[in-house]
Amino acid sequence: MDYSLNEKPLKLNPPLFVPCDLDEFRDPNKEHSDAASEACDALDKLSAQDEISVSSIISALLRPIEPLDDQYKQCDWGIDPKSFLPVKQAVIFKEQLFISKLRNTKCKLSENIKIFFERELQQIGKFCMNVEEAFDGYVVYSSSKMKKDKGITECGHQLKGKYDDHFQLICEKRSEFDRIDHGHLEKTLEVRNHADLHLTAIRETKINEEIQKFKATIDIKDRDHTFVLDGGIQLLMRHLICHNFVGNFEYYTMNLYGRVLRCNLLVHKDRKLVRIFYRTYKNTVHIITQQCFNDELQDVAETFMTPEGRIVLHFWRGYNYLLHAVCAPPKKKETIVPKLELMWRQNVSLTRKFHDLKSLNYENTTNFLKSNSELADFMQDYVINVLRYKPTNVLEFSIMFFQNMSAT
Template identity: 85%
Template sequence: MDPPLFVPCDLEQFRDPKKKLAQAPACEELDKLSAQDEISVSSIISALIRPIEPSDEQYRQCDWGIDPKKFLPVKQAVIFKEQLFISKLRNTNCKLSENLKVFFERELKQIGKFCLNVEEAYDGYVIYSSSKMKKGKGITECGHQLKGKYDDQFLLICEKRSETDRIDHAIVEKTLEVRNHADLYLTAIRETKINEETQKFKATIDIKDRDHTFVLDGGIQVLMRHLVCHNFVGTFEYYTMNLYGRVLRCNLVVHKDRKLVRIFYRTYKNAIHIITQQCFNDELQDVAETFMTPEGRIVLHFWRGYNYLLHAVCAPPKKKELIMPKMELMWRQNVVLARKYRELKALNYENTTKYLESNSELADFMQDYVLNVLRYKPSNVLEFSIMFFQNMANS
């Protein structure tokens, strides 16, 4: 809600509280303000444009987990970049009613990544989001792409979301594009493509005089972070549209009680618990659950009915076992020793050749030795060679 405009001529009622507004004189130009009045004017303007903060009573009742004096301004509270991991639960279910959330490496199998980036535009915010994950045995890839734009009050200007999935031998692409026309009506274009077959539908939705905010997936992420950073507690109502073109009435239920969440080796204290509700057949149902830090970072996100998790941390990388080379080969890593080996190898080859040429009888012994090796095929050649030449020396 926009702050009320400050009117200088109404300063008199602050000096004289008993003076009624109806008796106030017409707006007159003030010739000069005293130093005290200038300080008062500055204080009032600062109070009007400052983001609304919880009262002292709320501070005493709630443990926010952060210093209240360090609350983020509106702009800084929604401009961020996040990278999350996507994991699949292994033969287990996430119990959403538990007060303590614990996930270990043996329970989760990482299958993809999720990226979210919010940037500031001259008239609002631009949201980018994408995900990519492997399906089945890790051969099939699927994911989504999103780009949206919202104004300073988090009202939808336009957003386009597309999802790609592979079912059996067919590639399914779903696209939804929604545009807002002067807060009077929305135009939604929904397209479904299965291989080469395409179906496209266009609809117009009247949103004139609608009280609640209309946002899509990208706007929900920004809105959720804005509520958390400004310590909203309670139920926030909004409308959204799924990829099938159905308008849904939804709630964001932000709990006051803080949670403890453990994922792999990280422990998050004072995590804020948010439940997303959607209305089906005029009945609100819990469809997703989110845990966020007091600064608005997503710790864990889970959809009911799906075995997938979004989480901020993954298991630490496993240390690779170093394969040590054999001792007789380690000297090759030394440049000096390797060069010396090559020089001695050439010299030994030359000396051996000359020695064999001057002692021709050795050729017969070597030929006999090789023939015996090929004949008996000993498992230990060194032991066989020693025994062979020892017997030759004794004969």
């Protein structure tokens, strides 16, 4: 294979290595020991021009070995979930999201650009998640609360789980509460992993005062993939993003009805653009959650996360609810601007002069009416006619009234 660089032949002067007797330079009795040592060190160094030439030759030789983009996309990512090394600081942080309802549209998958505006979303609740460090792994807390039915009723969930350093489930408890018609519904699932690789799951459904409880034991000894619940899924997603994972990550989970599901996280290599309200996220990682129904993986949820592992947008397919990181900025209260003719009242000196002039005008007007008694009769006659006829245009009526009076 010929790699031509279109450069002049490489000349190395002096040669890269010259054999020499090290014992000779260690002898303190030799007069030229120091000089010979410096000469030997100088032979091991390249000039700046030669070093650049060698670097370019190595780069040219290695460049054809790197895979192309097409080969990269077709590569089979055969990664064992249990082989990940934990980096705790990458996934330990608190996250607060907003829950909104789409007004007239539904969420769609596989769109290149996601844009949501204030007129499309109606905020109905909040979601909070916190990951803390434990002695042997992680502790996950999450909760949500949202209003439904025009804000009359509330629903939400509470979750607390513990996982080891390799994201294996130790225990987790999740409960959801909702109100349907006149009944209060609460569903709880508690799963615990034992040392002999079997799970104990307790499922409880409570409707008002009626309680149904079920208990089951699940053997996970021969399962090759990780078994996690909702809290562990969030940990896995953060861990995958922080380690630049691309491809499929398979795992098992259990829903609140006690059914074990085989799932998959599909992490795309291409970055997306997401705009929510006033903020734009340019390099979000696109993750699709898939669940197996009738031995076929189907897309059920979609998540956009920052390269640091924070959720930007998350929604479920077929539902009108979504989680998002930012909300609309608070609207500024409109200040009541007084009318132009009343703005002078804000000035103290002008207000004082107005009151002085008002009292003076009242006194002058009273004296004038006392000296001209016939004018008081005219004013009384005018007020009586206004009250009697109740004109729609008082100004026009007043002009006609006094014109007729002057004519008589």
